[in-house]
Ligand SMILES: *[C@@H]1O[C@H](CO)[C@@H](O)[C@H](O)[C@H]1NC(C)=O
Ligand SMILES: *[C@@H]1O[C@H](CO)[C@@H](O)[C@H](O)[C@H]1NC(C)=O
Ligand SMILES: *[C@@H]1O[C@H](CO)[C@@H](O)[C@H](O)[C@H]1NC(C)=O
Ligand SMILES: *[C@@H]1O[C@H](CO)[C@@H](O)[C@H](O)[C@H]1NC(C)=O
Ligand SMILES: *[C@@H]1O[C@H](CO)[C@@H](O)[C@H](O)[C@H]1NC(C)=O
Ligand SMILES: *[C@@H]1O[C@H](CO)[C@@H](O)[C@H](O)[C@H]1NC(C)=O
């Protein structure tokens with residue numbers, strides 16, 4: 168038996184016991200190419216690989232390094248994991264890859280959470296076909312189920328290949344599930360397919376097509392399997408192994424925000440506008456809060472803020488309403504929108520016609536008034552600096 172086969176059997180065994188574990192420490196597969204038996208490139212390789220760390224997550228999960236002119240390195244993180252797991256996987260992979268492929272001009276390492284590679288040649292934007300590997304669970308579905316199971320999986324991989332291939336230049340990822348109803352048993356298959364985003368749509372499609380074909384050969388009926396190529400992978404399981412939605416946004420921002428709904432409170436001014444004005448006033452305010460919600464939700468990862476005014480012309484009286492809405496910037500756009508939507512609804516309930524009111528949630532607030540209560544422009548820039556030329560103490 169060749170040493171590699173022993174390793175594969177061991178890995179397969181580990182995977183069997185550990186299928187739901189997605190930590191980077193659960194396994195590593197290494198492929199080395201072109202044993203140069205010299206140390207000529209060693210420094211370059213180390214330099215190139217090391218320069219990946221700290222940059223992968225912040226670039227949305229893929230990064231290529233140009234730290235060395237003679238060696239290119241790349242790292243791809245699984246598209247659904249968070250920035251910390253991503254960076255941890257890459258950091259762990261580098262010394263292991265160097266240890267496993269000490270004299271080689273090209274190599275790749277696959278983990279649950281990332282793929283790390285280096286090469287003396289071009290690897291960015293190139294579809295590599297020199298190697299692949301697979302892992303599978305020893306358990307299979309019942310014989311009578313195999314054909315329905317395989318058909319459903321194949322349908323799913325076609326869909327996910329499309330999703331991944333059509334992904335942008337930051338991430339080419341597809342994941343999803345399919346339900347197999349057969350022999351009185353209902354099964355759900357979960358799958359994920361991903362390419363390195365430097366590939367063209369057509370290259371990604373080719374890579375994932377091979378992966379799907381390979382799954383049909385190695386792993387027909389297996390309850391879980393993975394196939395790895397230098398530029399892509401396919402993984403499926405009977406367990407829900409991925410984060411939906413992904414924990415890392417394509418801009419590289421952590422999506423760690425938690426939208427809290429356990430409490431809220433309000434304050435309002437006892438004065439109200441005249442009865443005849445209430446409906447025009449409320450409509451104008453509502454128009455304004457819709458606008459400010461969009462402004463705040465579309466804010467960046469530093470500040471999610473909207474403020475502005477609206478003028479109500481009614482009963483011969485001209486009124487201006489000033490409002491401000493803000494979310495904690497850790498929230499995603501959608502979470503911010505939800506929080507401010509509730510705030511606007513609440514204002515309509517508690518405070519219809521009040522000249523001024525505030526609603527507070529753990530992650531957002533809305534305040535409006537007939538007085539101009541805010542600084543326009545804000546006195547603190549999004550970089551956290553005081554805007555020069557503004558005297559904060561005047
Ligand atoms: C092996 O690597 C050396 C050094 O980079 C290179 O000159 C040579 O062309 C490579 N050979 C193959 C077969 O890739
Ligand atoms: C690479 O070459 C060196 C020196 O010839 C040899 O000792 C080593 O076993 C080779 N490694 C592989 C993986 O072929
Ligand atoms: C990644 O590779 C592309 C294409 O070769 C190159 O244009 C880009 O500068 C590289 N990025 C880094 C950070 O080295
Ligand atoms: C399965 O996929 C559908 C969309 O195709 C999604 O709505 C549903 O939430 C998924 N189910 C699970 C358990 O992930
Ligand atoms: C796909 O498989 C075919 C046939 O085995 C092979 O010629 C080709 O190089 C493979 N492509 C990739 C991207 O692995
Ligand atoms: C009211 O908002 C407009 C923009 O919508 C702005 O140009 C104007 O300066 C604001 N008025 C006051 C008094 O803040």
Ligand SMILES: *[C@@H]1O[C@H](CO)[C@@H](O)[C@H](O)[C@H]1NC(C)=O
Nearest residue numbers: 426427428429505506509528
């Ligand atoms: C918004 O209001 C709905 C209905 O009252 C509630 O279920 C939900 O938790 C609220 N969300 C937030 C962010 O407050």
